[in-house]
Amino acid sequence: xxxxxxxxxxxxxxxxxxxxxxxxxxxxxxxxxxxxxxxxxxxxxxxxxxxxxxxxxxxxxxxxxxxxxxxxxxxxxxxxxxxxxxxxxxxxxxxxxxxxxxxxxxxxxxxxxxxxxxxxxxxxxxxxxxxxxxxxxxxxxxxxxxxxxxxxxxxxxxxxxxxxxxxxxxxxxxxxxxxxxxxxxxxxxxxxxxxxxxxxxxxxxxxxxxxxxxxxxxxxxxxxxxxxxxxxxxxxxxxxxxxxxxxxxxxxxxxxxxxxxxxxxxxxxxxxxxxxxxxxxxxxxxxxxxxxxxxxxxxxxxxxxxxxxxxxxxxxxxxxxxxxxxxxxxxxxxxxxxxxxxxxxxxxxxxxxxxxxxxxxxxxxxxxxxxx
Numbered sequence: 001x002x003x004x005x006x007x008x009x010x011x012x013x014x015x016x017x018x019x020x021x022x023x024x025x026x027x028x029x030x031x032x033x034x035x036x037x038x039x040x041x042x043x044x045x046x047x048x049x050x051x052x053x054x055x056x057x058x059x060x061x062x063x064x065x066x067x068x069x070x071x072x073x074x075x076x077x078x079x080x081x082x083x084x085x086x087x088x089x090x091x092x093x094x095x096x097x098x099x100x101x102x103x104x105x106x107x108x109x110x111x112x113x114x115x116x117x118x119x120x121x122x123x124x125x126x127x128x129x130x131x132x133x134x135x136x137x138x139x140x141x142x143x144x145x146x147x148x149x150x151x152x153x154x155x156x157x158x159x160x161x162x163x164x165x166x167x168x169x170x171x172x173x174x175x176x177x178x179x180x181x182x183x184x185x186x187x188x189x190x191x192x193x194x195x196x197x198x199x200x201x202x203x204x205x206x207x208x209x210x211x212x213x214x215x216x217x218x219x220x221x222x223x224x225x226x227x228x229x230x231x232x233x234x235x236x237x238x239x240x241x242x243x244x245x246x247x248x249x250x251x252x253x254x255x256x257x258x259x260x261x262x263x264x265x266x267x268x269x270x271x272x273x274x275x276x277x278x279x280x281x282x283x284x285x286x287x288x289x290x291x292x293x294x295x296x297x298x299x300x301x302x303x304x305x306x307x308x309x310x311x312x313x314x315x316x317x318x319x320x321x322x323x324x325x326x327x328x329x330x331x332x333x334x335x336x337x338x339x340x341x342x343x344x345x346x347x348x349x350x351x352x353x354x355x356x357x358x359x360x361x362x363x364x365x366x367x368x369x370x371x372x
Contacts, residue, residue: 001356003339006186006331011363012287016045019266019362021140024151026268026281027051027129028136029175029295030059032078037096039085040078043283044140049127050074051136052085054096059131061138062124067100068092073124085124098124133270134171134297135279154264160225167250170270170277173297176309179317181292185327186334187267187284190292192355193323194261194269194280195221198348203322206315210234210241211259217348219261227258227272237273238311239318245275245302265358271316276302276309278316288331294320 005011021044028040033053040051041064048064050073066073066087073087073094084101086093093102100123128139130147137151146153156162183190193199197219200208208214211228230237236244237259247256251274260272269280276298283291296313333339345353 001188001359002342003334003336005359006189006334007287009287012186012284013046014363015284015359018364019045019359020284021045021047022362023141023145023266024130024137024139024147025266026135026264027061027138030131030134030136030171031174033059033136035080037081037083038079039074039081041074041076043285044138047140048072049138049140050085050124051129051138052096055083056097059129059136060096060098061127061129061136062098063127065125066090066092067122067124068103094124098126132171133165133279134173135281151264155262155270158221158224158262159260164225164252164255165272167252167255168248168272168277169250170279170297172300173248173277174300174303175295176276176298176303177296177313179294179313179320181294181320181324183290183292183324183327184288185290185324185331186287187282187290188355188359189327189330189334190282190290190324191263191266192352193327195219195263195351195355196349198346199326203326204319206239207319210237210315219348219351221261221263221351227255227260230257230259236275236312237315239314240311242311244273244312245298245307247274248276248299276312292320292324 025044027042027044027049028051033040033051036053036055036057038053042049042051049061050064051059051061054060064073066089068087068090071087071089073085084093084095091104092100095101099120100117106117128144130137132151137147155165159165197214198217200214201217204214210230212231213228231241234241236242238244256274262270262272264270267282267284271278276296279295279297281293283293285291296309298309302309
C-alpha cells in the first residue's frame with residue numbers, strides 16, 4: 001500500500017465504514033463495569049457507542065444518540081447512573097435496557113402516524129455485543145459476522161489449537177495496570193509494527209534480552225503455534241529477566257517459558273506469557289491518531305495481595321513506547337513522494353503483505369487503495 005493509505009481522511013473514512021463498523025470491535029473490559037448503571041463511552045468508527053451494565057447485571061451496547069433530536073446522550077467517557085440514562089437536551093430518559101421510560105409531556109407525544117410513542121421502538125438503538133476473554137466486543141453491522149470465525153478463529157489460527165487460549169483463563173484475571181497511549185500515527189502502522197519483528201534487534205534491547213530469538217528478526221506470529229522461548233538465563237517476563245509470579249493455573253507445560261503474540265483484526269493484540277497477559281485495544285480516532293489502551297492482567301491473588309507488578313509492566317511498557325515512537329516517526333513520511341508507491345517488504349514481513357491485501361479486499365473500490 002502506498003503512503004496515501006495512511007494519510008488520506010477519505011481512506012480512513014472508508015476503513016471506518018467497511019472495517020471498524022463492520023467487524024467485531026473489542027470495546028471494554030467487562031469487569032470495569034461491575035455494577036448496574038456503570039457505563040463507558042467508546043468510539044467505533046464514526047459512531048459513539050455506550051456499553052452499559054443493566055439492572056439484571058447483563059452488559060448491553062447502544063448507539064450514544066438520543067432518539068428525539070440526536071443529541072449525544074452521555075458526554076463523559078465513563079460513569080455511573082442510578083437507574084436511567086437521561087438526555088441533557090430535552091430530558092428524554094431511557095432505562096438501562098435501552099427502553100424509553102420518560103419524556104416531558106410524554107402522554108401527548110405521537111409518532112408520524114398519530115399513534116402513541118412506542119417505548120421500545122423509540123428506545124436507544126442496540127448494538128450487538130458478545131463477551132469473551134473477559135472483554136465486551138461490539139459490532140455495528142446490521143448482520144454481524146460470525147464471532148466464532150472472525151474473533152475466536154483468529155486466535156485459533158495463530159495458536160493452532162482452539163483450546164490453547166483457554167489454558168490462560170483470561171476472563172478470570174484482573175487488571176493490575178492500565179496505560180493509555182495517544183499515538184500520532186495511523187492505526188495500520190501500529191498493526192504492521194506489532195506483526196513483525198524485523199525491528200526488534202534495533203529498537204527493543206530489553207525485549208530481545210528476554211526473548212533472544214527475536215534478534216533474528218522473525219516475529220512469534222511468523223509461525224503457527226510458535227511461542228518465542230525465554231533465554232536460558234531468564235527467569236521471568238520482566239524488565240530485568242528476574243522471576244515473575246507463579247505460572248497461571250491451567251497453562252500447559254509446553255506453553256511455559258514462552259511468549260505468544262496474537263493479532264485479532266482489526267484492533268486487538270493479545271500477548272501471552274506464563275504468569276500474566278498483556279492485552280492491547282486500539283481506538284482509531286483519525287487518519288493520523290490512534291488511542292491504544294493496554295491492560296496488564298494478573299491472577300486475583302496477585303492483585304488482592306498488592307504484589308509488585310512493576311517489573312513485568314515496565315518491560316512491555318518500554319516495548320510500547322519504543323513501538324509507538326517508531327510509528328510516530330513513520331507517520332509524517334507517509335506523505336512523502338518517496339513512499340508514494342509503498343516501501344520494501346523483506347521476507348520476514350510476508351504477513352504484512354497479507355495484511356495489506358486484506359485491507360484492500362475489505363475496502364474494494366471504496367477506499368481507492370494504492371497497490372504494493
